[in-house]
Amino acid sequence: TQLLEQSPQFLSIQEGENLTVYCNSSSVFSSLQWYRQEPGEGPVLLVTVVTGGEVKKLKRLTFQFGDARKDSSLHITAAQPGDTGLYLCAGADTGTASKLTFGTGTRLQVTL
Amino acid sequence: ETGVTQSPTHLIKTRGQQVTLRCSSQSGHNTVSWYQQALGQGPQFIFQYYREEENGRGNFPPRFSGLQFPNYSSELNVNALELDDSALYLCASSPDPNSPLHFGNGTRLTVT
Numbered sequence: 001t002q003l004l005e006q007s008p009q010f011l012s013i014q015e016g017e018n019l020t021v022y023c024n025s026s027s028v029f030s031s032l033q034w035y036r037q038e039p040g041e042g043p044v045l046l047v048t049v050v051t052g053g054e055v056k057k058l059k060r061l062t063f064q065f066g067d068a069r070k071d072s073s074l075h076i077t078a079a080q081p082g083d084t085g086l087y088l089c090a091g092a093d094t095g096t097a098s099k100l101t102f103g104t105g106t107r108l109q110v111t112l
Numbered sequence: 113e114t115g116v117t118q119s120p121t122h123l124i125k126t127r128g129q130q131v132t133l134r135c136s137s138q139s140g141h142n143t144v145s146w147y148q149q150a151l152g153q154g155p156q157f158i159f160q161y162y163r164e165e166e167n168g169r170g171n172f173p174p175r176f177s178g179l180q181f182p183n184y185s186s187e188l189n190v191n192a193l194e195l196d197d198s199a200l201y202l203c204a205s206s207p208d209p210n211s212p213l214h215f216g217n218g219t220r221l222t223v224t
Contacts, residue, residue: 004154006154033212040217041217041218042116042202042204042215042216042217042218043155043202043215044215045212045213045214048212088154088155090154095209095210096168096209096210097206097209097210097211097212097213098143098145098160098204098206098209098210098211098212098213099145099157099160099168099170099209100147100155100157100213101157102147102154102155102156103154104153104154105152105153105154
């Protein structure tokens with residue numbers, strides 16, 4: 001059984017601070033996706049990383065896929081209240097980008 | 113705005129009853145995936161349908177079943193409801209099994 005563990009589980013920070021969320025597994029994935037989910041809504045895809053060592057940036061968010069494709073990180077610079085939400089990583093096997101193994105989630109709260 | 117709509121948004125059932133949850137996918141999306149998200153956890157893959165045929169199943173018992181129709185709508189049926197079935201059920205569609213998912217906002221099922 002593939003498992004993805006995220007850390008930390010909860011994070012409460014003030015506006016302007018930086019943070020990093022980690023997603024770790026003992027399994028290799030062909031790709032890894034990051035989602036943000038807000039209360040009462042479904043997850044929304046932020047990014048997909050495919051190549052080991054790949055780094056992608058989305059405005060203030062930086063995503064990295066580990067060299068061995070077993071782990072990933074999400075770094076947010078100068079967090080804003082709009083970044084508040086549940087961040088989920090999800091791994092996919094080859095040819096099955098839609099059959100995902102989700103992580104345990106990191107709940108982020110950014111206050112003024 | 114999401115192109116995936118789910119109904120109902122909330123539902124309360126009694127243990128032992130049966131329930132049908134509905135999903136309308138984006139036009140042209142031949143793949144629909146269903147996920148169960150328990151409170152405070154990441155979504156878990158239930159099963160996927162591709163062109164009206166089951167195309168993979170997660171670790172869920174046979175009392176969880178599904179249907180996909182030619183008009184891009186689909187159903188998730190759960191028989192003999194148990195208290196642990198209480199969760200947010202998410203439907204997600206994609207053009208094909210190897211494309212990223214577009215999630216609906218889910219149906220919150222409470223089993224009492």
